[in-house]
Amino acid sequence: EADIYQTPRYLVIGTGKKITLECSQTMGHDKMYWYQQDPGMELHLIHYSYGVNSTEKGDLSSESTVSRIRTEHFPLTLESARPSHTSQYLCASSESTGELFFGEGSRLTVL
Amino acid sequence: KNQVEQSPQSLIILEGKNCTLQCNYTVSPFSNLRWYKQDTGRGPVSLTIMTFSENTKSNGRYTATLDADTKQSSLHITASQLSDSASYICVVSDRGSTLGRLYFGRGTQLTVWP
Numbered sequence: 001e002a003d004i005y006q007t008p009r010y011l012v013i014g015t016g017k018k019i020t021l022e023c024s025q026t027m028g029h030d031k032m033y034w035y036q037q038d039p040g041m042e043l044h045l046i047h048y049s050y051g052v053n054s055t056e057k058g059d060l061s062s063e064s065t066v067s068r069i070r071t072e073h074f075p076l077t078l079e080s081a082r083p084s085h086t087s088q089y090l091c092a093s094s095e096s097t098g099e100l101f102f103g104e105g106s107r108l109t110v111l
Numbered sequence: 112k113n114q115v116e117q118s119p120q121s122l123i124i125l126e127g128k129n130c131t132l133q134c135n136y137t138v139s140p141f142s143n144l145r146w147y148k149q150d151t152g153r154g155p156v157s158l159t160i161m162t163f164s165e166n167t168k169s170n171g172r173y174t175a176t177l178d179a180d181t182k183q184s185s186l187h188i189t190a191s192q193l194s195d196s197a198s199y200i201c202v203v204s205d206r207g208s209t210l211g212r213l214y215f216g217r218g219t220q221l222t223v224w225p
Contacts, residue, residue: 020166043215045213090154097142099157099160102154107152
């Protein structure tokens with residue numbers, strides 16, 4: 001079983017609020033990722049990191065930002081949430097083989 | 112354009128029956144193909160991963176096949192159980208970058224009825 005944790009699992013907030021989705025893994029993986037997933041649609045990569053102080057934008061443009069100050073921690077921040085940000089956000093990490101381990105996801109609803 | 116197409120979009124079967132899910136891809140170059148199971152409201156969990164040289168791999172009641180020539184894969188589920196109800200996602204990785212870019216299908220939603 002993967003040791004990767006996301007909080008909160010569910011979040012309902014008003015427009016304009018700042019939110020941070022937390023993601024932590026205890027497997028010592030260097031590579032971490034954030035995906036966005038809407039119902040019935042494929043996962044889209046929005047951010048990734050190869051290691052501490054390394055962050056890159058993914059394929060899907062996102063107004064969110066990420067940081068990687070510690071290997072185990074990869075939080076995602078939205079400075080001003082909008083209804084268009086409503087989605088499920090999945091954090092993942094990978095080992096050297098490329099095998100992906102996902103967290104349980106954070107479902108965000110912006111009213 | 113690199114794509115991963117899955118069929119059917121959804122499937123309903125009775126408990127104990129077998130089923131097969133399909134995945135066609137146009138990703139090139141090809142590195143590996145993975146099948147994930149995603150329960151409702153949860154993160155995906157890996158079932159199998161196959162490289163170019165592998166044409167079949169099993170994980171319990173799940174058997175994945177790969178035909179790299181026709182760029183097709185299937186996931187066969189034997190003796191289905193209620194807990195098999197989930198979305199099954201096909202993911203293909205290319206060799207085009209150190210990241211090994213991943214291309215996700217939209218998944219097949221499987222429902223197993225008692």
